[in-house]
């Protein structure tokens with residue numbers, strides 16, 4: 001059985017939980033400590049799609065930013081899919097996410113992607129409205145309400161992206 | 168259809184069908200294309216054979232190429248990449264081969280010699296030494312990474328190497344490469360080629376579609392990079408398209424074979440050992456080398472000796488007073504000395520043998536000058552002043568010190584002459600001893616002796632003879648120390664004149680007898696004798712006075728035996744007193760006179776005029 005490899009980039013604003021999400025997905029761990037990512041960090045995890053294909057995801061965890069610089073653009077080059085992460089407790093991180101997606105598209109064209117509205121465990125501080133989410137979904141995006149802390153929907157989101165890539 | 172048509176059809180039906188088919192084929196472009204494509208290869212071959220095709224195609228093809236390159240140079244470069252590298256390398260290496268070979272030979276020879284020496288010093292056999300010293304390396308892992316997205320196309324490693332997540336490594340390498348490129352590099356084509364961590368090094372070679380990254384243990388030679396580049400070029404040539412369209416799916420089996428070559432790139436001990444064996448110098452070359460070394464050694468040694476000889480000669484010249492060397496060098500088999508020389512200095516040709524230099528080798532270009540060197544100034548002073556033997560001459564600073572003895576005349580001349588010498592400002596004769604003549608002169612003028620005195624100076628010692636007055640002697644004795652140049656001396660040889668005269672006078676006067684007629688009456692004529700006597704006594708007194716003494720006069724009276732003894736004594740005394748009175752009357756001090764009766768008369772004897780007398784004795788006693 002052949003393994004296929006895919007390059008995935010995880011993009012989003014500062015401290016939205018990109019690194020935490022990868023840690024949860026790859027190592028199934030979580031830490032409250034915030035260590036901002038510098039440059040890029042790469043992890044891999046294999047999963048099997050519903051079509052029975054074994055896929056190795058090479059995940060590029062790019063430092064949070066509200067605007068891509070030249071280096072970050074070069075990190076995005078050749079990516080098969082994006083994990084677009086926003087912090088559900090801060091609506092403007094979703095605006096940043098939209099903008100980042102727009103920038104990436106302008107440069108490299110359409111690439112499969114899923115949205116992750118993270119930190120769902122922070123129910124009291126939740127900010128992103130349902131209308132906003134519905135609007136996003138109605139524009140054709142796959143949106144997941146996730147929590148790197150509890151692990152909610154993280155695997156699901158990754159699998160959903162994997163399915164898109166197995167075509 | 169009418170009959171004619173039928174007949175036509177019967178007669179020509181077949182041809183018409185054929186004609187129609189031909190017409191149709193001519194009318195339809197696709198079929199014409201198909202026709203031409205059928206014959207094209209054949210006709211191209213033919214026209215190529217009669218050499219018409221190439222000239223005909225040249226222009227359009229050239230234009231096509233130009234246009235195509237202009238539109239997309241990238242594609243062209245990529246297409247040429249696998250070919251152009253080897254081509255350039257081949258031509259360069261051809262051009263360099265001959266040079267490199269000879270260069271290599273030299274370097275290897277010298278290295279091998281040095282290695283031999285080091286091995287000999289370490290006490291280890293040469294082969295073993297080279298083995299220890301040479302650095303080994305091995306390509307442990309190889310990654311073929313898709314240039315565009317960092318996806319790992321293929322990864323191979325030795326069995327004994329611990330596995331890593333090669334996909335992550337591949338992606339990370341690409342990320343780092345991008346990061347470094349964007350952060351530090353200006354040029355579009357600059358790439359990350361080496362990363363080193365401890366024993367491990369990452370070497371990357373970049374192609375348009377893929378990057379070849381090797382993990383190397385140890386330190387590899389630069390030539391390894393060329394080998395890796397060749398492998399990457401092969402991959403581009405054979406699998407370039409497949410790599411470009413690689414999407415992380417099915418692995419590219421063909422690539423594996425090429426990559427496998429990378430893992431064989433290593434340097435083993437035994438290969439180095441055989442190289443070392445190959446490097447052995449042939450014996451004739453060794454002998455030749457030894458000869459060259461000996462020759463060079465001899466040349467260097469003799470040069471060194473020559474230089475030392477010259478230096479010691481120069482030192483000797485510099486140490487010679489009156490010679491100033493400005494320059495000394497060998498020229499055309501001669502030693503040329505340039506500088507200054509005082510004519511009174513030692514001759515360089517006399518100095519040369521001390522430095523093992525033949526005087527005949529010398530060529531002197533020395534201008535004359537007057538040296539103020541102490542030794543030379545002294546030499547010059549001797550020449551000009553001509554000191555008599557025994558005279559010492561030394562220069563102290565600008566002072567010429569003379570010693571020993573010399574005639575006065577010479578000394579006077581020196582006083583004026585010497586200060587005219589260069590380097591002499593003062594003349595000091597204070598240490599010169601004086602000649603006896605000079606001392607004699609000095610003594611004469613100091614003592615002013617009377618003619619009765621003869622002075623003599625010998626070896627600086629004064630002696631004298633003759634006689635002189637006491638007063639002169641006393642004065643002169645005081646003056647002796649002030650005679651210049653006298654070492655010692657006295658005037659003991661000189662008699663005192665006064666004492667001499669007194670003695671003379673006494674010899675006449677002492678014992679004088681005065682005769683009497685009777686009692687105290689003087690015999691006729693005796694008064695003359697007395698007068699003479701008193702004159703002489705007065706002379707003695709005055710001489711004695713000069714010696715601070717006085718004469719002592721004793722007058723003794725005598726008588727004959729005619730009278731009574733008692734009476735005779737009276738007569739004797741009377742006679743003595745009579746003479747004493749005479750003297751006193753003549754001015755002689757009474758204190759100096761003693762009178763006495765002798766009582767000498769023999770009773771009963773007859774008249775005897777010879778006994779009627781007085782006898783006078785005189786002595787001078789000096790009180791010192």
Ligand SMILES: Nc1nc2c(ncn2[C@@H]2O[C@H](COP(=O)(O)OP(=O)(O)OP(=O)(O)O)[C@@H](O)[C@H]2O)c(=O)[nH]1
Pocket residue numbers: 012013014015016017018019020021031032033034035036037038062063064065118119120121122146147148149150
């Ligand atoms: N409560 C909660 N906290 C989270 C969650 N995910 C991340 N965090 C916290 O948010 C902070 C930032 O998380 P990171 O994963 O480092 O964020 P990041 O997006 O990688 O940040 P940068 O690398 O700086 O861009 C950390 O303190 C995390 O512990 C979550 O799902 N719930």
Ligand SMILES: [Mg+2]
Pocket residue numbers: 018019020035036037061062063064
């Ligand atoms: Mg992070």
